[in-house]
Amino acid sequence: MAVDLEKILRPPEAELPGFPPKFVTLASGEDMVIRQVSRDEIPDILPYIEPLIRVERDFYHIVAARVYAELLSYYTHRVQDEYVLVAQINGELASVVNGRLVNNDLGMSYHTMALRRGLRVGAHAFAAKMEYHMDILGQKEVLIVAESPIGFRRWMIEYKLEKRFHIPHELGGVPSWALTRELFDRARQSLVVGRRPVPEHLLVRAKTAILPPSDPPTPPTDLLAATRSMYDSTATALIEQRRRLGDI
Amino acid sequence: MRDVYAVGIGITSFTRLDYPLVEIAAYPGLMAMRESGLEKIDHLYVANMGASRINHQTGLASAVIDNLSLTPAGAEAIENGPASGASAIKQGYMAVASGLHNIVMVIGAERMREVNNLEATDYVATLTHPMAEYIYGVTLPALAGMFTRLYMLKYGVTARHLAMVAVKNHRNAMNNFFAHLHEEVTLEGILDSPEALTNNPIVADPLRFYDCCPVSDGGACVILATGDIAKKAGKPMVRLAGIGQATDTHAVHDRKEPTDLLAVREAARQSFKMAGIEPGDVDVAELHDAFTILEIAESEEVGFFPRGQGHLALEKGETSLGGILPINTSGGLKARGHPVGATGVAQAHEIIVQLRGQAEKRQVKDARIGFTCNFGGFGNNVVCLTFVKEG
Amino acid sequence: MEMSIYGYKCIKCGHVQYPYRTICKNCHKNNHNEFEIVPLPKKGKLLTFTHLYAPPSDYEVVSLGLGIVELEDGNRITGQLKIDQPQIGMSVAGRVEVVRRDEYNKYWGIVFYPA
Numbered sequence: 026m027a028v029d030l031e032k033i034l035r036p037p038e039a040e041l042p043g044f045p046p047k048f049v050t051l052a053s054g055e056d057m058v059i060r061q062v063s064r065d066e067i068p069d070i071l072p073y074i075e076p077l078i079r080v081e082r083d084f085y086h087i088v089a090a091r092v093y094a095e096l097l098s099y100y101t102h103r104v105q106d107e108y109v110l111v112a113q114i115n116g117e118l119a120s121v122v123n124g125r126l127v128n129n130d131l132g133m134s135y136h137t138m139a140l141r142r143g144l145r146v147g148a149h150a151f152a153a154k155m156e157y158h159m160d161i162l163g164q165k166e167v168l169i170v171a172e173s174p175i176g177f178r179r180w181m182i183e184y185k186l187e188k189r190f191h192i193p194h195e196l197g198g199v200p201s202w203a204l205t206r207e208l209f210d211r212a213r214q215s216l217v218v219g220r221r222p223v224p225e226h227l228l229v230r231a232k233t234a235i236l237p238p239s240d241p242p243t244p245p246t247d248l249l250a251a252t253r254s255m256y257d258s259t260a261t262a263l264i265e266q267r268r269r270l271g272d273i
Numbered sequence: 274m275r276d277v278y279a280v281g282i283g284i285t286s287f288t289r290l291d292y293p294l295v296e297i298a299a300y301p302g303l304m305a306m307r308e309s310g311l312e313k314i315d316h317l318y319v320a321n322m323g324a325s326r327i328n329h330q331t332g333l334a335s336a337v338i339d340n341l342s343l344t345p346a347g348a349e350a351i352e353n354g355p356a357s358g359a360s361a362i363k364q365g366y367m368a369v370a371s372g373l374h375n376i377v378m379v380i381g382a383e384r385m386r387e388v389n390n391l392e393a394t395d396y397v398a399t400l401t402h403p404m405a406e407y408i409y410g411v412t413l414p415a416l417a418g419m420f421t422r423l424y425m426l427k428y429g430v431t432a433r434h435l436a437m438v439a440v441k442n443h444r445n446a447m448n449n450f451f452a453h454l455h456e457e458v459t460l461e462g463i464l465d466s467p468e469a470l471t472n473n474p475i476v477a478d479p480l481r482f483y484d485c486c487p488v489s490d491g492g493a494c495v496i497l498a499t500g501d502i503a504k505k506a507g508k509p510m511v512r513l514a515g516i517g518q519a520t521d522t523h524a525v526h527d528r529k530e531p532t533d534l535l536a537v538r539e540a541a542r543q544s545f546k547m548a549g550i551e552p553g554d555v556d557v558a559e560l561h562d563a564f565t566i567l568e569i570a571e572s573e574e575v576g577f578f579p580r581g582q583g584h585l586a587l588e589k590g591e592t593s594l595g596g597i598l599p600i601n602t603s604g605g606l607k608a609r610g611h612p613v614g615a616t617g618v619a620q621a622h623e624i625i626v627q628l629r630g631q632a633e634k635r636q637v638k639d640a641r642i643g644f645t646c647n648f649g650g651f652g653n654n655v656v657c658l659t660f661v662k663e664g
Numbered sequence: 665m666e667m668s669i670y671g672y673k674c675i676k677c678g679h680v681q682y683p684y685r686t687i688c689k690n691c692h693k694n695n696h697n698e699f700e701i702v703p704l705p706k707k708g709k710l711l712t713f714t715h716l717y718a719p720p721s722d723y724e725v726v727s728l729g730l731g732i733v734e735l736e737d738g739n740r741i742t743g744q745l746k747i748d749q750p751q752i753g754m755s756v757a758g759r760v761e762v763v764r765r766d767e768y769n770k771y772w773g774i775v776f777y778p779a
Contacts, residue, residue, distance in 0.1 A: 410720050
């Protein structure tokens with residue numbers, strides 16, 4: 026009797042309500058569509074995330090490495106109840122956010138990654154994620170952590186997240202912070218922005234293809250330059266140096 | 274007093290630069306020497322504010338002169354807050370005009386992003402009065418916010434006018450390769466759309482995110498020299514014809530009329546008088562728009578527009594690229610960027626480029642007289658420069 | 665113990681200045697330290713204000729209320745505001761409290777409340 030190993034290895038899958046797509050107008054006047062992607066679209070996204078593993082500033086390397094793993098585990102059915110939302114500008118990938126449901130009431134936010142900088146794309150995408158957990162999935166609380174100081178300032182301080190330090194977060198087992206339904210309702214004005222329904226031409230453009238970001242973060246061209254200053258924390262490329270210069 | 278000319282110029286991109294501060298300062302110096310054909314200089318002035326605290330480097334000018342292999346020429350660093358750049362140009366002018374030196378290189382450079390944003394903001398806040406302002410958590414945006422509130426009340430400037438300054442300067446920067454921000458912004462995106470409050474959040478009401486300049490790294494260089502040397506360089510002759518400087522109270526609350534920028538008024542007056550021109554003669558100007566309100570206020574205080582009507586001129590498009598007096602064709606501090614020590618020199622760089630006719634897509638037609646206003650602290654130390662094209 | 669912010673009264677001409685200046689701004693005639701310390705009044709009129717949403721790192725709050733007040737004796741002072749809906753021209757009354765803390769120190773300054 027053949028044992029279907031795949032069935033054993035896959036976590037049980039629940040039918041989750043989908044995220045109704047919405048759009049926002051950015052400071053540049055461009056419209057950005059935020060929508061949910063299915064497993065089939067993950068291979069389209071992975072090639073845009075991979076190069077960011079080489080960008081060793083602003084914690085892009087660790088966030089990209091983790092997001093890559095999370096997207097891949099979603100694709101290969103090795104994580105339970107994960108969702109992935111993307112933000113697209115003119116079809117180009119601008120942001121990826123993801124998370125999963127621990128149970129009906131508790132959400133676990135994974136990452137918010139912005140590939141287009143300077144237009145508060147990350148802020149819009151994070152807000153969409155919270156709207157998904159609270160308004161659409163009807164949860165009571167979302168657990169959040171931040172890898173970078175930018176994230177900490179934007180979420181923990183600005184939204185006054187509550188400490189849930191006794192709960193280890195799935196990202197590294199570090200103490201969690203929580204966005205409760207009460208905090209969400211209080212911040213609704215700034216958190217729940219965007220309009221629905223998305224105009225037909227924008228939605229079609231977004232759904233047709235996930236295009237590569239036109240100006241993504243890249244590693245520094247001159248790998249040794251930053252090492253000549255006292256603090257090169259803004260541009261340390263130690264791993265990349267070892268990779269590219271290590272043969273010398 | 275001899276006449277002083279701008280002989281060579283150089284500039285880096287204003288963005289986040291992964292190079293040490295000394296190299297950010299040296300690169301434009303190298304560019305300026307190559308484009309002017311000069312191989313030696315008599316003296317170097319380096320304008321900078323943060324080297325000792327942010328970049329862990331004191332004696333910056335001594336480091337830069339050796340990095341450029343220009344020893345044994347003398348060198349000094351000049352610190353005058355955000356007006357360091359124009360102050361250093363002023364020192365360079367005095368050295369050449371007095372006959373002490375023939376060729377003086379002036380570099381402005383800053384690497385603010387060596388530390389995180391919070392540290393950089395706090396560092397700039399040390400410009401405020403220690404016992405009367407700093408201890409309360411006052412930062413420059415806070416002072417600008419209080420100033421803007423009163424300005425709006427007194428002269429009818431609205432959030433729309435402030436946004437128009439940002440839109441104009443961002444559009445100008447699209448034609449400036451060295452600018453920090455190459456992203457157009459629209460009134461819809463930052464003011465009108467339902468998502469505007471998230472796109473353009475409040476920083477210090479009524480000032481919002483797109484009313485404040487970014488934090489940038491960058492360097493710029495201008496080489497000043499006598500007329501003979503300038504003629505040999507073979508570029509259009511641009512003379513530094515007027516310099517003005519004035520100070521005002523340290524604590525902003527001490528100003529008699531809080532909406533007045535008296536230091537700007539006086540520094541501009543001196544600069545025009547020395548150059549022998551009227552404000553109306555100016556063809557192109559770089560004003561210090563660390564906050565969008567300041568471009569409007571300065572355009573009135575220096576004498577371009579009557580008091581309280583700067584925002585009306587902006588509305589009519591008079592300060593846009595095709596208007597009668599284009600302001601901040603480079604993108605200004607708002608879009609070109611504001612590496613504190615470099616700004617004053619970068620403003621001079623832009624005016625020289627305009628007067629030489631090298632500004633390409635952002636060229637002001639037949640520009641012959643240019644003006645810069647470099648605003649230190651919150652208006653307590655202002656240096657204005659007037660450049661004139663000859664021949 | 666009630667605390668005050670102190671102004672400096674010039675011995676030569678009697679002008680009270682705040683903040684401290686080594687030379688009296690009014691008469692320019694004093695010698696070093698020829699000032700008497702006088703407590704500044706705490707009541708005044710709010711001239712302008714702002715809410716700073718990007719406060720310095722020492723502050724863990726979301727926003728900081730700041731304002732410039734014209735005190736009863738004509739001197740102006742910058743201070744923090746703990747006022748819900750500030751209006752230009754409103755009467756305010758100040759109290760000296762801790763206005764800033766860094767790793768090791770407390771800094772005392774004036775905080776204004778509705779009068």
